[in-house]
Amino acid sequence: MSASLQFYNTLTRRQEPFAPLDPAHVRMYVCGPTVYDFAHIGNARPVVVFDILYRLLRRQYPKVTYARNITDVDDKIIAAAKDSGEPIDAITARTSQAYHEDMTALGALPPDIEPRATGHIAEMIRMIETLIARGNAYVAEGHVLFGVPTMASYGKLSGHSRDELIAGARVEVAPYKRDPADFVLWKPSTAEQPGWDSPWGRGRPGWHIECSAMAEKHLGESFDIHGGGLDLIFPHHENEIAQSECAHGGRPFVRLWMHNGFLTVNGEKMSKSLGNFFTVRDLLDKWPAEAIRLLLMKTHYRAPLDFTEEGLRQARTELDRFYNALRQFDPAGRLYEGAGTLTPPADVMDALADDLNTALALARLHEHANAAFQSAAVAHEPGPQVSALFAGGRMLGLFNQRPEAWFKGTVGGGNSLSEVEIEAQIAARLAARKAKDFKEADRIRDALKAQGVVLEDGPGGTTWRRV
Numbered sequence: 001m002s003a004s005l006q007f008y009n010t011l012t013r014r015q016e017p018f019a020p021l022d023p024a025h026v027r028m029y030v031c032g033p034t035v036y037d038f039a040h041i042g043n044a045r046p047v048v049v050f051d052i053l054y055r056l057l058r059r060q061y062p063k064v065t066y067a068r069n070i071t072d073v074d075d076k077i078i079a080a081a082k083d084s085g086e087p088i089d090a091i092t093a094r095t096s097q098a099y100h101e102d103m104t105a106l107g108a109l110p111p112d113i114e115p116r117a118t119g120h121i122a123e124m125i126r127m128i129e130t131l132i133a134r135g136n137a138y139v140a141e142g143h144v145l146f147g148v149p150t151m152a153s154y155g156k157l158s159g160h161s162r163d164e165l166i167a168g169a170r171v172e173v174a175p176y177k178r179d180p181a182d183f184v185l186w187k188p189s190t191a192e193q194p195g196w197d198s199p200w201g202r203g204r205p206g207w208h209i210e211c212s213a214m215a216e217k218h219l220g221e222s223f224d225i226h227g228g229g230l231d232l233i234f235p236h237h238e239n240e241i242a243q244s245e246c247a248h249g250g251r252p253f254v255r256l257w258m259h260n261g262f263l264t265v266n267g268e269k270m271s272k273s274l275g276n277f278f279t280v281r282d283l284l285d286k287w288p289a290e291a292i293r294l295l296l297m298k299t300h301y302r303a304p305l306d307f308t309e310e311g312l313r314q315a316r317t318e319l320d321r322f323y324n325a326l327r328q329f330d331p332a333g334r335l336y337e338g339a340g341t342l343t344p345p346a347d348v349m350d351a352l353a354d355d356l357n358t359a360l361a362l363a364r365l366h367e368h369a370n371a372a373f374q375s376a377a378v379a380h381e382p383g384p385q386v387s388a389l390f391a392g393g394r395m396l397g398l399f400n401q402r403p404e405a406w407f408k409g410t411v412g413g414g415n416s417l418s419e420v421e422i423e424a425q426i427a428a429r430l431a432a433r434k435a436k437d438f439k440e441a442d443r444i445r446d447a448l449k450a451q452g453v454v455l456e457d458g459p460g461g462t463t464w465r466r467v
């Protein structure tokens with residue numbers, strides 16, 4: 001039985017039942033990276049959030065097409081090439097490959113289509129021509145601009161009125177704009193800048209038209225879901241709506257707009273420009289990938305998420321607990337063998353169906369783990385609780401490794417002890433106790449405790465947990 005999906009729609013400002021235009025084929029577009037540098041953990045937030053949405057939709061519908069673009073022509077890329085001397089093509093190739101590696105490490109499934117802006121210049125030019133022909137855009141000094149006053153409903157996504165926009169504009173308005181709110185569809189390139197021939201001279205597209213043209217090509221004029229971070233609502237998504245709806249004779253562009261909240265550091269948005277960022281790459285050197293993924297799922301996607309290493313430490317401890325349950329109650333790894341045929345438990349699915357409540361889904365995994373720990377000391381066959389834990393975790397993109405691999409992981413995590421070191425200390429303590437050197441045994445236990453690891457002696461031996 002399928003759970004009925006409900007999501008918060010930025011456009012209507014309320015939670016609504018999800019009703020795809022074509023239930024036989026759900027289509028979604030998420031704005032991808034501008035490739036000029038390594039992704040930071042804030043950039044990974046939408047990737048993980050929309051990966052969970054994609055996984056959920058794939059369970060509920062026969063076909064889902066997920067498109068996530070790569071912006072490989074942009075002024076930030078041009079600036080990066082100028083600063084470093086590295087050719088633009090080399091920068092974009094290197095950083096998009098790094099992006100794929102990092103997002104794969106975080107357990108994100110690849111999108112079905114990953115269009116690149118530079119591969120769709122002809123589509124962008126065609127859409128701009130349509131906008132000019134329909135009277136929504138005009139040519140001025142080698143630029144093509146979208147005339148915002150030509151669209152009566154402009155501002156419907158962000159809720160900004162045109163007057164507010166103009167009043168809030170801090171930058172000096174370019175003299176060639178008819179209206180201060182007008183935005184660029186095409187701009188001229190100098191000889192050194194990347195450019196393409198067009199009816200308006202050699203130039204390059206504006207950022208917004210890239211997504212409108214790529215979405216139209218791969219998903220059609222109207223489709224179901226469009227996502228990205230909160231910062232994209234205005235102007236990027238507002239302008240995408242303006243371009244697409246005006247080019248398509250007013251046909252609605254997207255039904256459901258979903259936006260993830262910011263990942264912050266000390267309350268401030270993590271961003272390259274503020275310099276307060278941690279790259280996914282650096283974090284993956286120090287922490288297990290699943291701990292990073294879990295951290296991103298512990299907060300509801302619309303709420304702000306303040307990033308700390310302490311949060312990562314806690315996420316790793318939660319995974320220790322899950323993997324402990326899997327190790328203890330599925331010692332032969334049967335669940336892993338049948339992984340393709342899993343049915344996630346209804347309570348986890350219900351949580352996700354309620355506007356992607358990953359925090360609640362994780363709480364339910366803990367309930368299954370607790371129930372498993374309470375119900376059986378030793379088991380040879382995985383019981384229903386541990387099966388539910390495993391299937392629910394897999395639904396969330398977790399448990400991609402066997403417990404042994406998790407516990408033996410060489411990635412220690414922060415400055416704390418790795419599993420291997422802990423096991424070695426436990427063995428040393430056992431040896432000391434056998435030799436009746438209780439002072440040494442206690443010293444080892446206290447030393448572990450000082451490093452956040454508590455030992456528990458039971459009939460089956462010594463277990464440990466992080467605190």
Ligand code: AMP
Pocket residue numbers: 031032033034042043044045046227228229230231232260261262263264269270271
């Ligand atoms: P960019 O490469 O800067 O265009 O960003 C790629 C994606 O990451 C977009 O969907 C942004 O909204 C999102 N993003 C950037 N910074 C953050 C952040 N600090 N928290 C959450 N999402 C972010």
Ligand code: ZN
Pocket residue numbers: 030031032211236
């Ligand atoms: Zn976009």
